Amino acid sequence: MNLHYLFLFVTVTLVQLACVDNSSADVAVYQSPPYVDQLILKAREAHLDTDPYWYSLGHYKPKLFKTHFVSQADDPDFFNDPQGKTAPAREMDATLRAFFIDTPGDEHPQCRFPARYHWLKQKLNFDNNRLPEQRCELLQQWQKNISASEITLVFPAAYMNAPSSMFGHTLLRITPSDHRKDSPLAAYALNYAADVNGNDAGLSYAYKGLFGGYPGSFSIVPYYEKIKKYSDLENRDIWEYKLKLETHEIEQLLRHAWEVRNIKFDYYFITENCSYHVLSLLEVARPGLQLTEGFSIKAIPSDTVRVVVEAGLAGTPAYRASTTSVIKQRLSHLNQKQEGLVFGLATGNAVIESVASYDDITQSRVLELSYDYARYRALKNASERDQRAGQNYQLLLARSKLPPGNVWPDLIRPKAQPEEGHDTTRLSFGLGSVDNETYLSVRFRPAYHDILDPLPGYSPGSQINFLDFRGRFFTDGSRFQLDRLSLINILSLTPRNPFFKPISWGVDTGFKRMLTRQGETNGVQINGGAGASYTVFGNHLVYVLAKGQLKVARRFEDNYSLGAGASAGLLFFFRRSTAELSASGLRFALGETDSFYSAKWRQSFPLGKQSAIRYSLESRDERDNRFTQAELMLQWYF
Amino acid sequence: MKKTLLTIALIATPLTVFAESGPGCGWGSQLFEGKSGLAHHVMAGTTNGVLANQLFGMTSGTAGCDVNQPLSVAASDFLDQNMEKVARDMATGQGESVATLANLMGISQQDQQQFVSLTQANFATIFDRSDVSSEDVIAAVINMMKQDSTLTKYVS
Numbered sequence: 020m021n022l023h024y025l026f027l028f029v030t031v032t033l034v035q036l037a038c039v040d041n042s043s044a045d046v047a048v049y050q051s052p053p054y055v056d057q058l059i060l061k062a063r064e065a066h067l068d069t070d071p072y073w074y075s076l077g078h079y080k081p082k083l084f085k086t087h088f089v090s091q092a093d094d095p096d097f098f099n100d101p102q103g104k105t106a107p108a109r110e111m112d113a114t115l116r117a118f119f120i121d122t123p124g125d126e127h128p129q130c131r132f133p134a135r136y137h138w139l140k141q142k143l144n145f146d147n148n149r150l151p152e153q154r155c156e157l158l159q160q161w162q163k164n165i166s167a168s169e170i171t172l173v174f175p176a177a178y179m180n181a182p183s184s185m186f187g188h189t190l191l192r193i194t195p196s197d198h199r200k201d202s203p204l205a206a207y208a209l210n211y212a213a214d215v216n217g218n219d220a221g222l223s224y225a226y227k228g229l230f231g232g233y234p235g236s237f238s239i240v241p242y243y244e245k246i247k248k249y250s251d252l253e254n255r256d257i258w259e260y261k262l263k264l265e266t267h268e269i270e271q272l273l274r275h276a277w278e279v280r281n282i283k284f285d286y287y288f289i290t291e292n293c294s295y296h297v298l299s300l301l302e303v304a305r306p307g308l309q310l311t312e313g314f315s316i317k318a319i320p321s322d323t324v325r326v327v328v329e330a331g332l333a334g335t336p337a338y339r340a341s342t343t344s345v346i347k348q349r350l351s352h353l354n355q356k357q358e359g360l361v362f363g364l365a366t367g368n369a370v371i372e373s374v375a376s377y378d379d380i381t382q383s384r385v386l387e388l389s390y391d392y393a394r395y396r397a398l399k400n401a402s403e404r405d406q407r408a409g410q411n412y413q414l415l416l417a418r419s420k421l422p423p424g425n426v427w428p429d430l431i432r433p434k435a436q437p438e439e440g441h442d443t444t445r446l447s448f449g450l451g452s453v454d455n456e457t458y459l460s461v462r463f464r465p466a467y468h469d470i471l472d473p474l475p476g477y478s479p480g481s482q483i484n485f486l487d488f489r490g491r492f493f494t495d496g497s498r499f500q501l502d503r504l505s506l507i508n509i510l511s512l513t514p515r516n517p518f519f520k521p522i523s524w525g526v527d528t529g530f531k532r533m534l535t536r537q538g539e540t541n542g543v544q545i546n547g548g549a550g551a552s553y554t555v556f557g558n559h560l561v562y563v564l565a566k567g568q569l570k571v572a573r574r575f576e577d578n579y580s581l582g583a584g585a586s587a588g589l590l591f592f593f594r595r596s597t598a599e600l601s602a603s604g605l606r607f608a609l610g611e612t613d614s615f616y617s618a619k620w621r622q623s624f625p626l627g628k629q630s631a632i633r634y635s636l637e638s639r640d641e642r643d644n645r646f647t648q649a650e651l652m653l654q655w656y657f
Numbered sequence: 658m659k660k661t662l663l664t665i666a667l668i669a670t671p672l673t674v675f676a677e678s679g680p681g682c683g684w685g686s687q688l689f690e691g692k693s694g695l696a697h698h699v700m701a702g703t704t705n706g707v708l709a710n711q712l713f714g715m716t717s718g719t720a721g722c723d724v725n726q727p728l729s730v731a732a733s734d735f736l737d738q739n740m741e742k743v744a745r746d747m748a749t750g751q752g753e754s755v756a757t758l759a760n761l762m763g764i765s766q767q768d769q770q771q772f773v774s775l776t777q778a779n780f781a782t783i784f785d786r787s788d789v790s791s792e793d794v795i796a797a798v799i800n801m802m803k804q805d806s807t808l809t810k811y812v813s
Binding site (some may be wrong): 180199204205243247390391412416426 | 741744745749754759760763773777778780782784787
């Protein structure tokens with residue numbers, strides 16, 4: 020196919036050269052140039068090759084100082100010119116030429132690049148007598164089948180257990196105009212994702228993910244498939260933002276979706292990710308939108324949602340609670356005895372007849388919730404699914420004999436929507452004192468949220484700090500010190516109860532200032548922990564984690580120090596602040612031996628949405644030295 | 658399984674509400690419009706269940722579906738992929754999944770309540786055992802609709 024174009028391109032070029040020769044020979048005879056050349060000339064005169072919209076269509080992004088543009092598409096099939104990736108103007112000429120190819124069919128460039136064709140046709144007023152318009156049957160069939168009438172931006176909230184979804188995800192839902200328009204489940208999900216090789220794990224996965232080692236591509240699947248994945252399997256709440264797009268904008272978006280349907284783009288978890296490409300699609304839908312501009316360094320899904328809302332493209336989202344959110348909320352409407360019955364029925368330790376003493380509504384509630392909870396368990400544990408199939412069926416059978424209709428109060432939405440949370444880049448300045456030495460401290464973190472940051476829009480007890488840098492400047496002696504640079508720091512504290520038993524865990528790795536027997540040094544450390552947390556005193560949280568830590572530095576005896584221990588803490592979610600009281604102890608027994616104990620109190624007060632004030636008090640014992648540290652910081656989110 | 662499917666093909670007769678035409682793999686149209694195509698389209702609908710391969714709405718090309726044909730979300734696929742949710746909704750007599758099924762079957766808004774109530778009343782017949790297949794469920798639903806004066810028009 021590409022050879023075909025190449026051949027054509029060469030032919031056309033040769034013909035052109037021949038023409039030039041001819042015309043220089045017969046200067047006197049005027050011949051109007053072929054229509055294709057007229058169009059190319061017209062396009063140049065109108066500067067279409069440098070039009071921002073042409074860049075959007077070709078996914079061209081400026082390189083340093085905007086001297087030249089390069090397309091993010093990493094696939095020769097996306098270009099009509101062999102150098103199309105780096106030469107938007109050449110690509111435009113080649114695209115116009117390709118539209119003249121006289122081999123009809125679905126592979127015709129007009130059919131493969133319908134969004135380009137549509138735009139250029141409008142801009143250049145194609146004369147279809149001289150540029151015959153192709154019939155694109157597949158495309159038309161596809162458009163008709165989807166019959167898009169509405170586009171929704173879908174944001175499944177963060178999912179800590181998969182690195183690619185840690186910050187959340189975004190996709191587009193395309194709702195058909197026909198009888199399916201009132202059934203979002205039957206709509207389509209247009210999704211951009213990395214084609215991850217299942218064999219990669221750990222570092223190789225992280226490396227490839229961060230540096231474009233995986234190809235990414237677009238796909239369309241029924242929306243219910245996405246619901247199953249996010250709501251049922253991963254238990255993520257979903258926010259659905261209906262986009263305010265005109266019909267012709269939706270049509271152009273779909274045309275472009277068709278253009279990129281089989282095109283590979285290198286996938287970068289942080290930058291050119293799902294959310295970035297969703298914005299690219301919207302830029303094609305509406306000329307003049309510049310949504311991707313601020314996201315060349317990182318595209319955090321919630322930040323991209325914010326941009327879409329701020330651009331006036333979306334209003335208040337619909338909230339689709341995950342399976343576990345629904346079960347948790349509904350359990351709160353039952354008393355303890357009924358809860359016990361739900362648990363018993365779902366696990367096969369109670370008989371259905373025992374609901375009979377309740378009124379119809381309560382019976383229905385207990386039966387429904389038992390079924391929902393049993394299904395939740397079955398998804399986690401396949402053997403339970405088979406064991407309980409009969410019982411689960413009986414639950415529904417019993418429910419079907421009770422009056423029809425909804426028996427539950429409406430679900431309560433979280434107080435803040437994801438885009439109402441703080442921005443994810445954080446810069447802090449502060450003042451501190453350690454052992455009576457005062458210092459100025461600076462802290463910078465490009466993403467995303469820690470447990471003390473303002474809570475609205477984020478889930479309590481979860482933390483991802485990415486590239487968190489901390490430095491300090493001692494006024495006495497004028498020295499600057501790198502305190503730590505954390506590559507990634509994750510903490511996931513999800514409370515356990517009789518129904519849900521998630522593991523709380525944390526991991527933290529990066530460079531850090533360390534104390535060795537021979538004094539201070541910079542080294543590399545990794546630490547991780549796992550344990551449990553529980554809700555206490557209403558909405559507060561207590562946690563205990565078993566921990567291990569490896570520190571590596573030249574100055575250590577044998578270059579390393581490996582230890583184990585535990586940490587425990589109380590996380591307070593007050594009305595106007597969040598605070599943590601924590602204690603940890605580690606014994607380093609391998610490599611250079613040491614022990615470490617610390618007790619800490621930290622509290623943070625949000626000042627509006629995008630700033631906070633935070634202080635911390637810490638006492639720690641390291642290598643038999645006692646340090647007392649206090650710090651006050653002002654933080655800005657942007 | 659094939660035999661059951663063919664049986665449905667014989668009992669299922671055209672349903673004009675399904676305007677969604679074309680040679681796609683979405684067999685919803687075929688279920689009620691076509692006569693011979695049903696079986697293999699049902700096959701396509703169920704064997705395509707694993708959507709991992711489905712790049713961009715192209716069904717993965719099993720059972721004679723042209724890979725270049727657009728995917729369409731059809732009643733059978735939906736039921737097959739959402740049995741537990743549809744069953745729950747039918748038992749409770751309300752819910753998004755059963756409403757979606759009704760929509761995909763072409764049942765008009767005003768008749769949907771009737772459809773949902775009826776599936777609750779007939780739950781024990783539609784889901785007559787815990788391991789009932791989606792084909793049997795569809796067959797039972799169609800049978801139920803045929804015997805109902807309001808819903809019979811969608812299946813006759």
